[in-house]
Each structure stands twice: as structure tokens, then as C-alpha cells.
Amino acid sequence: MASRKGSYTTSDLSRKFGDIIxxxxxxxxxxxxxxxxxxxxxxxxxxxxxxxxxxxxxxxxIDTMSDALFADMERAVEQYAEDDEVGR
Known part of the structure; x- marks a missing residue:
């Protein structure tokens, strides 16, 4: 079973291919x-x-990205994911 919406295991992929697509x-x-x-x-x-x-x-x-920029990017992705979940 998927751990959260939009996320599946490789086992799910073989069993639920059509639904995942x-x-x-x-x-x-x-x-x-x-x-x-x-x-x-x-x-x-x-x-x-x-x-x-x-x-x-x-x-x-990503190897040439500053640590601060990388941290900002991670926070933005996490916030986007949280906002997306709230919007569902």
C-alpha cells in the first residue's frame, strides 16, 4: 500500500501500474x-x-550549489508538498 498519496513502492508499481500511470x-x-x-x-x-x-x-x-541555496530549495520543496497536501 502507498505510504502517502503520490508515493508508491516498487511492489505497488508492478501490481497497480494502470492506477499509478x-x-x-x-x-x-x-x-x-x-x-x-x-x-x-x-x-x-x-x-x-x-x-x-x-x-x-x-x-x-547540485554539487556546485551553495549550502544556503540548497537548504532554501529543500525548504521550498517541503512547503510545496505541504501546501499540495492541504489543497487535496
Missing amino acids: AEALRHPVTITQRSKPRLVILNINDYERLIKAADARAIGS
Whole structure:
């Protein structure tokens, strides 16, 4: 069983493939393995938006990101996830 909405285990993926794909068409779905996030399934529109945004950015990597910026990014992602759950 999924630990939270939008998150499934690799075992769920094999048993509930159709349902997971249907959900991924609405919003990104995380696939976990041994309680750790391993994959994200997202619809093509979200993927293309991410690729376009990545093309517009300066080249860099998470390894070159400052610790402060990385912490800010983590907080923003956590807040987005909390806001998303409240909105459901």
C-alpha cells in the first residue's frame, strides 16, 4: 500500500501500474524502494516544462550549489508538498 498519496513502492508499481500511470497524468508520482525515493513518473507536459526550464538556466549542478541555496530549495520543496497536501 502507498505510504502517502503520490508515493508508491516498487511492489505497488508492478501490481497497480494502470492506477499509478493514471495518477501520474495528474501530478508527479514518486516510486520508493526500501523506503527511499528512487524514481519519479510525470506527465510529458511537466517533463517538457522541466527540460525547457533547464535549458534556460546557467550550467551548474547540485554539487556546485551553495549550502544556503540548497537548504532554501529543500525548504521550498517541503512547503510545496505541504501546501499540495492541504489543497487535496
